[in-house]
Structure formats: structure tokens, C-alpha cells
Amino acid sequence: MVVYGKRAIKVTVKFNVCSSLDETLQALKAALLSSIDKSIKAKDHCAIALAGGGTPQPLYRELSHSKLPWYKLTVTLTDERWVPTDHQDSNQNMITQCLLNQAGSELKFIPLKNNFASAIEGEAGCEASLSAQMKQLDVVVLGMGDDGHFASIFPDTDNVSVLLDQSTPQKCMAVSPPGKQPRMSLTLSYLLTAKVIYLLITGDKKKQIIDDIMSNQFSSQQYPVSILLNQQVCPVHIYWNA
Numbered sequence: 459m460v461v462y463g464k465r466a467i468k469v470t471v472k473f474n475v476c477s478s479l480d481e482t483l484q485a486l487k488a489a490l491l492s493s494i495d496k497s498i499k500a501k502d503h504c505a506i507a508l509a510g511g512g513t514p515q516p517l518y519r520e521l522s523h524s525k526l527p528w529y530k531l532t533v534t535l536t537d538e539r540w541v542p543t544d545h546q547d548s549n550q551n552m553i554t555q556c557l558l559n560q561a562g563s564e565l566k567f568i569p570l571k572n573n574f575a576s577a578i579e580g581e582a583g584c585e586a587s588l589s590a591q592m593k594q595l596d597v598v599v600l601g602m603g604d605d606g607h608f609a610s611i612f613p614d615t616d617n618v619s620v621l622l623d624q625s626t627p628q629k630c631m632a633v634s635p636p637g638k639q640p641r642m643s644l645t646l647s648y649l650l651t652a653k654v655i656y657l658l659i660t661g662d663k664k665k666q667i668i669d670d671i672m673s674n675q676f677s678s679q680q681y682p683v684s685i686l687l688n689q690q691v692c693p694v695h696i697y698w699n700a
């Protein structure tokens with residue numbers, strides 16, 4: 459496992475290059491379990507936000523077989539498509555199948571989808587639910603799209619600036635990415651309340667995006683992940699395989 463890192467003033471971005479998906483999953487699972495253990499030792503609890511999409515699904519299945527005090531974990535999603543929770547595109551549906559069903563009812567899951575017809579109408583309720591039950595995060599797992607988005611912080615949405623503004627007080631915001639389902643996304647400011655953020659990516663295209671950002675040190679809303687990699691608050695550990 460080759461690691462190179464850019465140490466900013468306070469924050470380390472570590473890029474872990476793995477030789478296979480299995481090596482990636484084992485390495486990331488070990489790191490995740492260690493972070494969860496640290497949080498439980500420190501505060502007898504761990505608040506985790508997990509990415510949707512396809513890449514992390516085998517990780518969640520791996521994690522579901524781990525011996526963890528699940529009752530000490532509170533889990534939410536980094537973002538959610540505003541579809542019924544039994545819909546094939548629902549991240550809640552995915553995480554239920556990959557993790558929640560196996561981890562049992564002890565684990566406390568905080569959904570982002572509520573019964574409001576639209577994400578805009580559901581935003582206040584989602585914010586209230588997170589504020590009441592997950593004031594801050596301890597561990598985050600993110601994925602990244604080919605356009606450099608993470609969570610549902612897409613470069614071409616009206617509120618991308620607010621979503622990426624580290625002084626934004628909100629924990630979540632409704633997002634309407636052009637040509638995609640409306641979504642609810644956690645904000646960067648809320649994600650950065652975590653002690654550590656893990657970014658799981660695969661493929662050469664996504665690695666090139668990271669390499670460009672790391673070597674040119676640019677920070678632009680056109681690539682939201684560049685803002686994440688250049689912030690000075692929370693360590694970001696990237697796990698990648700070809």
C-alpha cells in the first residue's frame with residue numbers, strides 16, 4: 459500500500475493506493491473499525507455518515523459482519539435521493555440491505571428521507587432530526603463522482619456555494635441537480651464536524667481528478683472535492699484501487 463500525503467497546516471490528506479478492490483475493502487474496513495473504536499472509547503458512542511451510490515456497498519456488507527457494539531452507533535447517510543425508501547435508487551434502501559438488516563435493530567439509523575412530497579419541503583424536518591439526534595459526526599465515508607461531486611454536492615447546482623461554505627450553519631440542504639432526482643445532502647460544514655473523513659474511489663478517472671487537485675493544489679466549486687481536500691479542519695484519507 460503506497461501512501462503519499464500533503465500535510466496542510468493542520469490537516470493531512472492521505473492517498474492509499476491499493477492493488478485490488480479486496481485490499482481496499484480490508485484496509486478501509488480496518489481503518490473504519492479503528493476510528494469507531496476510538497470514538498466509543500472516548501465518548502461511548504459513534505456517529506457515522508455513510509455515502510450512497512454503488513462503490514461502498516461491498517464495504518458495508520463487510521462491515522455488517524464485524525463484531526461491533528452496534529447499539530453505540532448512530533448512522534445516517536451523506537445524501538439521499540428524494541424517492542420512496544423502497545425505490546431501487548434509494549440510498550436508505552441500499553444501506554438497509556447492505557448493513558442495517560445484518561447489524562440488527564440495535565443500530566440507530568437516522569434517515570434523510572421523510573414524508574414530505576419534496577426535498578425542499580422536507581428540509582426543515584430533516585435538519586431538525588439531525589440536530590436532535592446527531593449534533594455532530596465522528597466518522598464519515600464519502601464517495602465521489604466523475605465530476606468531482608461528493609455527497610450530493612454537485613458543481614452545477616444553485617446552492618453549491620452554500621453547501622461548500624464552511625460557515626453554513628445548516629446540517630443538510632435540499633438539492634436539485636440538473637437531470638437528476640431531487641436529493642437531500644449533508645453540508646460540508648456538517649461533514650467537517652467529524653474526526654476523520656474516508657473517501658472511497660475506484661478507477662483511473664477519479665484518481666486523475668485527485669492527482670490533479672493534489673499536484674495543482676487548486677480549490678474550485680467546479681470540483682467540489684477540491685474544496686474538501688483543501689480544507690484545514692478534518693483529515694481526509696482516500697482509499698483507491700484501479
Ligand code: 6PG
Nearest residue numbers: 510511512513601602603608609
Ligand atoms: C449518491 C452518493 C454519491 C456517490 C457518488 C459516487 O447518492 O449517489 O452519495 O455522492 O458517492 O455519486 O457514486 P458511485 O460510488 O456509485 O460511483
